[in-house]
Every structure is written in structure tokens, then in C-alpha cells.
Amino acid sequence: MIANYGYKDGSGDYFIAIDTDKCDGCGKCVEACPAGVFEVVDEDPNDPFREEPLIIVVVDKRKKIKYECGPCKPPTNRPPLPCIEACPQDVISHSW
Amino acid sequence: MAEEKKQEFWRWTESNWKNPDIKWEDAKIVTAGIDVGSVSSQATVMTDGKIYAYSNMRTGSDSPDSARNALNYALEGTNMPESRIDYCIGTGYGRVNVPMADRSITEIACHARGAHFIYGPDVRTVLDVGGQDCKAIRCDEKGKVVNFLMNDKCAAGTGRGMEVFSDLLSVPIVDVGERSFQIKEEPEPVSSTCVVYAKTEATGLLRKGWEVNEVLAAYCSAMAERIFSLIERIGIEKGFAITGGMAKNKGVIDRMMKIIDLEAMKTDWDTQIAGAVGAALFGYALVQKGRKK
Ligand code: SF4
Ligand code: SF4
Numbered sequence: 001m002i003a004n005y006g007y008k009d010g011s012g013d014y015f016i017a018i019d020t021d022k023c024d025g026c027g028k029c030v031e032a033c034p035a036g037v038f039e040v041v042d043e044d045p046n047d048p049f050r051e052e053p054l055i056i057v058v059v060d061k062r063k064k065i066k067y068e069c070g071p072c073k074p075p076t077n078r079p080p081l082p083c084i085e086a087c088p089q090d091v092i093s094h095s096w
Numbered sequence: 097m098a099e100e101k102k103q104e105f106w107r108w109t110e111s112n113w114k115n116p117d118i119k120w121e122d123a124k125i126v127t128a129g130i131d132v133g134s135v136s137s138q139a140t141v142m143t144d145g146k147i148y149a150y151s152n153m154r155t156g157s158d159s160p161d162s163a164r165n166a167l168n169y170a171l172e173g174t175n176m177p178e179s180r181i182d183y184c185i186g187t188g189y190g191r192v193n194v195p196m197a198d199r200s201i202t203e204i205a206c207h208a209r210g211a212h213f214i215y216g217p218d219v220r221t222v223l224d225v226g227g228q229d230c231k232a233i234r235c236d237e238k239g240k241v242v243n244f245l246m247n248d249k250c251a252a253g254t255g256r257g258m259e260v261f262s263d264l265l266s267v268p269i270v271d272v273g274e275r276s277f278q279i280k281e282e283p284e285p286v287s288s289t290c291v292v293y294a295k296t297e298a299t300g301l302l303r304k305g306w307e308v309n310e311v312l313a314a315y316c317s318a319m320a321e322r323i324f325s326l327i328e329r330i331g332i333e334k335g336f337a338i339t340g341g342m343a344k345n346k347g348v349i350d351r352m353m354k355i356i357d358l359e360a361m362k363t364d365w366d367t368q369i370a371g372a373v374g375a376a377l378f379g380y381a382l383v384q385k386g387r388k389k
Contacts, residue, residue, distance in 0.1 A: 001240075001242055001243065001244070002242070002243040002244075002330075003244060004243070004245040004246075004329065004330065005246075007248075007249040008247060008325065008326055009249060013329065015245065015329065045201075045202045046202050046205045046244065047205060047240070047241060048201050048205060048378055048382070049381075063248070063249050095329075
């Protein structure tokens with residue numbers, strides 16, 4: 001499943017997409033993210049029949065994701081994003 | 097059919113229903129799903145995976161009470177004691193505050209599953225416009241979620257926004273859709289669906305001499321565009337089902353389907369019960385799984 005967390009507002013689309021089938025909940029992205037955007041949960045809240053761990057975007061961060069990720073995304077010369085770099089399974093993508 | 101309590105203005109009608117062809121005494125497994133949303137709450141009681149009874153009410157100030165009222169209203173006149181329910185699942189915005197629930201499941205999972213049940217297995221895209229959020233879900237032939245997006249950052253393009261607007265124009269919410277088509281020419285959409293701006297803009301248009309129906313049309317069409325822009329991201333597939341209260345507003349839905357260029361699927365069930373139906377179905381599946389062990 002592709003889980004899109006974030007929002008759209010007048011200034012643009014701000015979504016983090018998580019490819020849940022690829023995620024094994026190893027937690028490397030959680031350690032890498034300076035803003036605490038992700039957390040590992042024991043089962044998929046959107047699929048009651050999946051009982052393996054995976055990441056979700058923390059509820060409190062969903063409506064302010066643009067600002068949380070701001071420091072990782074300077075307007076020029078953007079470096080690779082720590083969360084994407086950390087993940088061995090290519091689970092995470094950002095829409096902006 | 098549905099027994100109705102009359103109310104006024106922006107208020108929509110609360111209702112409950114029970115299936116006269118089912119005797120709950122004969123059921124092997126009874127499950128319940130309770131969906132406590134920000135604006136409305138529903139309870140659905142299922143006997144062996146069939147809808148036996150449901151209710152649709154306005155959410156009160158407190159989630160546990162709203163859940164209790166919804167379940168009581170669904171069971172009203174059935175003689176079924178609450179203890180007969182084998183498994184109960186809470187869903188929706190207030191799902192962790194449903195006291196009689198054995199567990200909770202997100203509304204994303206429940207709406208996909210519920211839409212798959214009330215609209216049938218051809219459903220691939222589910223749009224749920226609730227009181228304060230908008231969800232777009234793509235699912236497979238089993239009703240399992242493959243892709244979803246939820247936007248709950250502001251009330252623009254949600255049921256609450258429509259309620260505020262119908263109140264402002266003193267048009268009963270159930271008439272908004274119909275009246276928005278009683279116009280000579282389709283007006284430009286209002287420039288913002290943001291509740292605060294839209295109010296100011298509507299007042300300005302009325303002062304300029306616009307008829308109420310024209311203002312309604314302009315607002316419905318702005319809502320349609322707003323909702324479309326949200327669901328675009330997940331990709332729209334044929335088998336388009338709409339759940340939640342907004343499904344009943346033709347003014348918004350017909351205009352939106354025109355933009356999407358697809359036909360919306362039809363159902364005889366109340367579109368607002370989809371989440372509760374999905375929850376009750378998950379309960380049924382979980383009980384079956386448990387009993388097989
Ligand atoms: S971009 Fe930075 S702040 Fe945003 S999720 Fe990735 S690591 Fe965390
Ligand atoms: S690093 Fe990748 S696989 Fe590991 S928890 Fe994060 S998203 Fe999942």
C-alpha cells in the first residue's frame with residue numbers, strides 16, 4: 001500500500017509517501033530524521049490483517065510537514081534527504 | 097424504511113433502520129461497527145456479515161456518549177441486548193474513545209471495506225468527504241487499500257464548510273444540491289472554499305444582486321474543484337464510489353464528476369454508514385479468524 005501523509009494547501013502539495021509493502025520497520029529512518037517525523041508501529045493501522053512492524057508519519061507532524069522538513073530542504077543545493085538515504089528498502093518518497 | 101426525526105436548516109436528518117427480513121436470534125455471529133466522526137456518528141450491527149440495523153446521528157460534544165447514542169439508536173426496537181454483540185470495532189476520528197469497542201481500526205481501512213460492501217466489488221476509487229476531512233482511497237477487488245491520502249488540514253471542501261454555508265444563506269442543507277442547479281447560467285466558482293473567505297465573498301455577491309441559487313452554484317463548483325484537486329494525486333480509477341455526507345449533495349458531486357469525466361457508482365444504502373459497515377465487517381472477519389484457530 002502507498003500511504004500518503006501530509007496535505008495540500010494554497011502553496012503546494014506536501015506529502016510523504018510510504019510504500020508499506022517494502023518496509024520492515026527496521027527503524028533506520030527514525031534514527032536519521034532530525035525532526036522526529038516517523039515512528040515504528042507494530043502493525044499497519046490501515047490494514048488490520050498485516051501484523052508486521054512498519055513506519056507511519058507521527059500524527060502531530062502530518063499537518064505541518066512542510067515546516068518539519070524545511071531544514072532538510074534548503075531552496076538551493078538540496079543535499080540528499082537523510083530519511084531517504086537511511087532506508088535500505090527505498091520505502092520513502094517526498095512530493096516536494 | 098428509515099424513521100426520521102425532523103430538524104431544521106443546516107441540520108440533516110438523523111435516521112435509523114433495521115432489516116425486517118433478518119431475525120437476529122438466528123445469527124451465529126453478531127458484530128458492530130461504530131464510526132464516530134467529527135460531525136456525524138453511525139453504528140452498524142451485522143448478523144453473519146449482513147447489515148441488520150444501523151443508525152446515523154449527529155456527533156455530540158463527547159465521543160463516548162456519541163458512540164453510545166448511535167449504538168442505542170441502531171438497536172432501538174430490535175430487542176437485541178447489547179451483550180449479544182460478539183465483537184465491536186470503533187473507527188473514525190473518535191475511534192479510540194468508543195467505550196464498548198474491542199479494538200479500533202482507522203477510517204481509511206473501514207471506508208474502503210465498507211464502500212466495497214455497499215457499492216459492490218467493482219469499486220476501485222473511494223472518495224469520502226466527511227465533516228472535517230477528505231479522504232481518497234484506491235482499493236483492490238477485495239476492498240483492500242492500495243493507496244490513500246487524507247487531508248484534514250482545514251474545513252474547506254468538507255461537510256462542515258457546506259453546513260456553515262447553508263446556514264449563512266438560510267438554505268436547508270438537503271436542498272443545496274437541487275437549488276444550485278436552478279440557475280440560468282453556471283457562474284464562475286467562488287475564488288476560495290476557505291470557510292471564512294467564502295462567507296465574505298458570498299455576502300459580497302448577494303449585495304451585488306446575485307440570487308441565492310447562483311451563489312450556491314458558485315460555491316458548489318468551487319468545492320467540486322477543491323475536492324478534485326485533492327484526489328488527483330492518488331490517481332482516479334473507474335469504479336468511483338463516494339461515501340460520507342457529501343455524496344448526498346448533487347450540487348457538488350455532479351459538478352465534480354463532470355471534471356473527472358466518470359460516472360459515480362450508485363447504491364441504495366445510506367452513504368454515511370460506509371465506515372461503520374467496514375468496521376463491522378472487519379469484526380466479522382476477525383471473529384471468524386479467531387474461531388477457526
Ligand atoms: S526530509 Fe528530513 S525532516 Fe523530513 S522526514 Fe526526511 S529526514 Fe525527516
Ligand atoms: S528505514 Fe526503510 S525499511 Fe527501515 S523502517 Fe524506515 S522506511 Fe521502513
